[in-house]
Amino acid sequence: MITRLALAWLHLLALVCGLAGVWARGRALSDSLRHPEDPRAIRRALVGDTWWGIAAAAWIVTGLWRLIAGTEKSTSYYVASHAFLFKMSLFLVVFALEIWPMTTLMRWRRKKLQPDARDVGRIEIISYVECALVAIIALVAVAMARGYGAGFVAPQAPVVSLASGAIDSVLKVADSVSRAPVVVRAVLPVPPSGTDSVTADDVALITHEIAMPLDSIDPTTLHSSFNDPRAGGLRQHHALDIMSPRGTPIHSAASGRVLKLFTSIDGGLMVHAADSSERFVIMYAHLDHYAPELTDSTRLVRGQLIGFVGSTGNASENAPHLHFAIARSADVKHWSRGNPIDPLPVLVAAQLAARPISLR
Ligand SMILES: [Zn+2]
Numbered sequence: 491m492i493t494r495l496a497l498a499w500l501h502l503l504a505l506v507c508g509l510a511g512v513w514a515r516g517r518a519l520s521d522s523l524r525h526p527e528d529p530r531a532i533r534r535a536l537v538g539d540t541w542w543g544i545a546a547a548a549w550i551v552t553g554l555w556r557l558i559a560g561t562e563k564s565t566s567y568y569v570a571s572h573a574f575l576f577k578m579s580l581f582l583v584v585f586a587l588e589i590w591p592m593t594t595l596m597r598w599r600r601k602k603l604q605p606d607a608r609d610v611g612r613i614e615i616i617s618y619v620e621c622a623l624v625a626i627i628a629l630v631a632v633a634m635a636r637g638y639g640a641g642f643v644a645p646q647a648p649v650v651s652l653a654s655g656a657i658d659s660v661l662k663v664a665d666s667v668s669r670a671p672v673v674v675r676a677v678l679p680v681p682p683s684g685t686d687s688v689t690a691d692d693v694a695l696i697t698h699e700i701a702m703p704l705d706s707i708d709p710t711t712l713h714s715s716f717n718d719p720r721a722g723g724l725r726q727h728h729a730l731d732i733m734s735p736r737g738t739p740i741h742s743a744a745s746g747r748v749l750k751l752f753t754s755i756d757g758g759l760m761v762h763a764a765d766s767s768e769r770f771v772i773m774y775a776h777l778d779h780y781a782p783e784l785t786d787s788t789r790l791v792r793g794q795l796i797g798f799v800g801s802t803g804n805a806s807e808n809a810p811h812l813h814f815a816i817a818r819s820a821d822v823k824h825w826s827r828g829n830p831i832d833p834l835p836v837l838v839a840a841q842l843a844a845r846p847i848s849l850r
Contacts, residue, residue, distance in 0.1 A: 497552050497555055497556050498556070500548060501549065501553060501556065503548075504545045504546075504548035504549035504552060505545070505549060505624065505627075507541055507544070507545040507548075508541070508542055508546055508549055509545075509621060509624050509625070509628075510541065511538045511539070511542035511543075511545055512538065512542045512620050512621055513538075513618075513621050514534065514535075514537070514538030514541070515535050515538035515539050515542060515613075515617045516538075516614050516617030516618045518531050518532070518535035518537075518538055519531070519532075519535050519610050519611075519617065520614055521534070522605075522610055523607065523610055523611060523614065526607065532598070532605060532610075535595075535613075536595065536598070536599060539591075539595050543592075571634065571753055573633055574634060576630055577627055577631060577634070580623055580626060580630070581627060583623060584620050584623050584624060584627075587616055587620055587623075588616075590616075591612075591613045591616050594609055594613065595613070684820055684821065685820050686817070686818045686819055686820040686827075686828055686829040687829065688818045688829055688831055692770075692818055693831070693836065695767060695769065696769075696770055696816060696831070696836055697839045697840050697843065698840075698843070699744040699745065699767070700743050700744050700765075700816075700836055700837065700840045701741075701743055701744070701792055701793065701840060701844065702743070702837055702840075703732075703740050703741050703742070703774065703812065704732055704734050704739075704740060704799070704812060705739065705741070707732060707734070709834060709837040709838045709841055710838055710841070712730065712732065712834060712837075713834075714730065714832055714834045714835075715727050715729070715730065715731055716728060716730065716830075716832040716833075716834065728815060728830035729773070729775075729813050729814060729815035729830070729833065730814045730815070730832070730833040730834050730837075731812070731813055732811055732814060733809065733810075733811045734799045734811060734812060735799065735810065736778055736798075736799060737778060737798050737799065737800075738799040738810075738812075739795055739797075740774055740777065740795070740796055740797045740798060740799060740812055741792075741793045741795060741796065742763065742772075742790040742792055742793065742794045742796050743772055743792070743814070744765040744766065744770075744790070744792050745765070745766045745791050745792045746763055746764045746765040746768070746772070746789075747763065747764055747787065747789050747790055748761060748762070748784060748785065748786055748787060748788040748796075749762045749763055749764050749771065749786070749822055749823075749825040750762040750786055750825045750826075751785070751786055752825075754803060755804065756775075756803050757775035757776065757802075757803045757804075757813065758776045758800070758801070758802025758803025758804070759775075759776070759778070759779065759780065759797070759800070759802045760773060760774060760775045760777065760803075761773070761774045761777065761780070761784070761796055761797060762825040762826070763790055763796075764819075764822040764825075768819075768822050769818060769822075770816055770817065770818060770819060770828075771817045771825050771827075772814075772815070772816055773813075773815040773816075774796065774797065774813070774814060775803060775813035775814075775815075776799075776801055776802050776803050776805040776810070777797040777799070777800050778797070778798045778799060778800025778801070778802065778810070779797060779798055779800065780796065781794075781795045781796050781797050781798075784796055784797065799811065799812050814833050815833065816830070816833045817830050817831065
């Protein structure tokens with residue numbers, strides 16, 4: 491925790507010092523062009539350049555440390571992040587731009603020569619361009635830290651918690667199914683209703699469709715963290731965390747289709763999928779990696795392998811788990827929206843419905 495904080499602080503400090511250094515170098519070179527007779531301007535440019543050099547070294551060391559040691563996120567998370575790759579490309583441009591000024595300024599230092607006015611002008615412009623690029627890098631970094639777009643399923647409508655009546659009706663459905671001589675869990679296509687309010691029929695439908703996404707986990711042994719506070723109380727969890735070793739296979743909880751394979755700061759690698767009725771968005775987060783060949787439009791059969799448990803995103807490295815969420819959706823095209831439903835009672839009822847037929 492201390493290392494993590496210190497590295498983040500030093501990384502930011504290096505950015506600020508570097509920006510100030512390269513700006514000072516540019517300003518001093520402008521002064522030198524205006525007053526070529528004044529040797530102090532070049533000396534100030536060299537001081538600015540020294541700060542820029544020290545800051546760049548600190549910036550690279552702390553950045554690589556955070557990347558390789560995975561103090562914030564796992565390395566695979568960064569490599570999969572578009573924002574991060576964009577940031578790295580900008581960094582490489584700054585690095586490439588700096589090669590010539592760096593060697594030229596080294597020559598000035600060594601030979602104590604009066605610098606050539608044309609070179610002074612060029613390095614002045616390069617310094618300002620680098621300043622602008624470093625400012626853009628800072629912007630991209632801030633965007634990355636803010637989740638860069640959508641995060642977890644965010645409720646757009648007020649949360650409707652399941653009334654006990656709805657749960658009763660689920661259990662009744664579950665019970666009647668379990669006593670039937672032959673259990674056929676056919677998935678009937680139901681037209682989307684264009685609303686995200688949760689009815690007892692909806693709960694019965696999703697219960698009928700769903701199965702536990704991880705093998706050999708009994709949902710009755712889990713406890714609900716649906717209403718737990720997150721983000722310092724700013725929002726609620728609205729999902730079920732299922733602890734499981736890294737690399738545990740994750741199976742599609744329902745038949746349907748993949749809507750979006752998404753990566754966010756909070757959720758890490760995520761799958762958003764629609765059930766077969768297209769009324770629900772089912773979300774799986776913190777995946778270590780996806781199943782091979784899974785794409786944004788894969789058709790899913792219940793039980794199909796979709797990925798593996800991990801700790802990407804805002805999850806502790808030491809506590810890999812599946813963050814599993816269900817949302818009632820007015821239109822699954824908007825895969826990041828919906829009205830969250832506590833997955834645990836649904837999974838428990840589904841397990842009751844699917845249990846082996848007992849003679850009673
Ligand atoms: Zn979670």
